[in-house]
Amino acid sequence: MMEYWKRSISELHALLAEGTLSARALTEYFLERIGRLDTQYGAYITVCTEEALAAADRADGMLKAGKGTLLTGIPLAVKDNISTEGIRTTCASKMLADYVPPYDATVIRLLKEQGAVLLGKTNMDEFAMGGASQTSYFGGVKNPWDPTRVPGGSSGGSAAAVAAGLCVAALGSDTGGSIRQPSAFCGVTGIKPTYGAVSRYGLIAFASSLDQIGVLAKSAADCETVLAAIALPDENDGSMLPQALQLPGEARPLSGMTVGVPAEFMGEGTAQEVKDAVEDGLSAFTHMGARVKPVSLPGLRFAVSAYYLISSAEASSNLARYDGVKFGYRSRKGDTYDELIKNTRSEGFGTEVKRRILLGNYALCSGFYDAYYGRASRIRDQLKAEYAGLFTHCDLLITPTAPTAAYTIGAQEDDPVRMYLADVCTVTANLAGLPALNTICGYTAQGLPVGMSLVGRPGDDGLLLNCAKAFEAVFPRREALA
């Protein structure tokens, strides 16, 4: 049998377009793999068998009518914090375990218009708060490279689904690294687009000024295909960029490009194996003609603190609506409104979510606002300025995506601060609104993938994808499964 799960979108599209493969057969193929393999990984919270088959039949109709596009009939997975009409959207929380949105997120509408097939909703950290995908109300996700290890998070279900061949590509969301870090842990490519490039309408908010929907796939080329379909203007999101991304980006040779490597990312906190793999990746860039030079981002040492203050502050406000009155979980206990919200929120949210709500409310209290939220905002402005300075003489920056490769399940969950610090490599791109892409640059001695991140100017998503495509063409990528 053809190993469709190893094929790229363009290869599958060719088969679908010439009629040697139907969308229905391809969808059934992936549904069968999910049914057989996902009990080991827990990548999906909800599998939409009926809806997927119906969508596949519609896709076959489009293909027959000659109206197919690159994504028509391509089976995709979607993180379970992206609203899907008629399909429950849980955020991996007890609070929304039975919540069925009455509307589609803009990205879902756009994918449906292309005739893409939605296989199901992927597992994640509760409300996207976490880096290991172990805080889900529906159980943790396991890494296909080694099921005793975490897949990263919070888009761990999407990353695991791509790595295990349980979908062709997946949508994720990234607030502080939630696409890039699980992509690195699971050995796939993932892009967090420029803030405002993809509509957030329908993405259940964690931290609005940082959240961005992006793509996880087997390659930068596949990421680009999906991103091109969803990075379109949307009047439902008033915080979008005035101009749509240009995809594919301008074709520029790597020779003559300047790649900056901020020294602060390659310090003591980063594992030697990771540094070695990133150095190998940089060598490949040099080999292709790019000029690699060390640069500095001094603001990095405040970045994690600023990120946790801002993201938690916004989360405390965004998650205040879960009061048991209108939708979602409602406690059976409580005779007054105050008791009802107290009990609903105490019972409906998990520990990590509560921790962040408390932290965020504290940071916004009058009297503390300037010391916490105010200072964090100033650090954010400083980071933006430092990045702008670097981009006056660098075309892109390369950093490790995470300080380590995937770690063992249970190794870090007891120490939230240690987990927070592991976000140091990814949070600055969100604070500065920059596009950032993870691609795999090596493997540890134990055979675990190591990722490096390409970071660009706002709107340079196309450039990052082109550089990653060039790199991936020369880098021998391995598969998680045989």
Next chain:
Amino acid sequence: MSYIPVIGLEIHAELSTHSKVFCTCGAQFGGQENTRCCPRCAGLPGTLPVVNKGVVEYAVRAGLALGCRINLLSSFDRKNYFYPDLPKAYQITQMERPICTDGLVEVEGGPVRINRIHIEEDAGKLIHDDMEGVSLADYNRCGVPLIEIVTEPDIKTAEQAKNLVEEIARRLKYAGVCDAKMEEGSLRCDVNISIMPQGAKEYGTRAEIKNLNSLKSIGRAINYEIKRQSALLDAGKPVIQQTRRYNDNHDRTTALRSKEEAHDYRYFPEPDILPVQLSEEEVRRIADGMPEMPASRIQRYETRYGLSHADALLLTSERPLADFYEAAVACHPNYQSVAAFMVGELLRRLNDRGLAPEEIPFTPVQFAQLVKLSDGGQVARNDAKALLNLLFDAPGDPQELAESRGYLINTDPQALAAAVDGVLKENPKAVAEYRQGSAKVFGFLMGQAVKKIGRGADPKAVKTLLEQKLKEVDG
């Protein structure tokens, strides 16, 4: 002891835009519960606010109407608190950078400075059913656009406060941004009030009275508060900083919560909405489209048109009336007679018929033509009043109406002569009596002639002609 009251107002005005401030739902008052409610209004996860540009323009118009500076850059913030009528658990408002600042409104009792005007969203409504022991939420009002107008504490009396609210309401209506119906809640007022001894330099501790929804209750609540606070100070007791509620039925205010119990709203910049950037050109375009405000019209009516202050006040009380007057005098620039006919006749009929000025069924030009017919002596004054009634029932061209109904004074000499000749011929006996010196039959002959000519007969002309003809017959 006598004290000086120090009073400032916070006025919430619902903007009369067609749709809500952050979604496309209708913003009208009332309606079946939860029928003007979309995923955004209900605060469903994943929804995002998108600023209705019309709301920004309306807020700018309000600012211009109250003499404010328009801030080209303004931005939104979140005000966080839990309440079941607030689905997102935060209200989107403008805390740090409001759209308008530094206005001034002149009213009787003294000018009042406007501190700021900012845009925010209204909350829903809760309906408490004590019989069933449940509370129901109606989200139709969620997201209806509001502006909050905050004054400086320049107000000294209840009268001045009422004058200010009335004047602000009038100006908002003139600017076309708010229907200012206090009884429907489209204009609501919070009063901040403190008192201080004569000659004192520092303000006293203030109380805030929430949600006053009529001019009467604003006045009564202020007077009650002045009395309450004066009594406290006279007795040597402190005024406590509180939020209070005014009860109409008992004519008193009662404490809602103290400063210690006040919410911490945890304001922070709204990340879902980019700052609003206006250009000088946009503000100029909006300013160019603004109507003249009542104060300036009153002055013009008095100095240029020679109207009395009372008439000028009446005609400018509502913009449709003033606009009607101005359109009418543009057609017939006899300012005083148009004003007199409007104040004396038109307003009374509107009142009798229960019509608002914008419901006048005929055009200002038709009204002007009617006044012109009367002024020019083509229609008798009383007939003009009758024609005005006709215009209400069958709007049309007054000239044609007067003609077809025979109200036009007949000035055709041949028609007059023919009628008089006819009367003389048909009444030889009366003519003979007249000749024999019986003056009283002249009245009879006059009546016959007028009857023959019809309603448009001009008695003066008929009399002259009849006398002349009788002499001719004599001769």
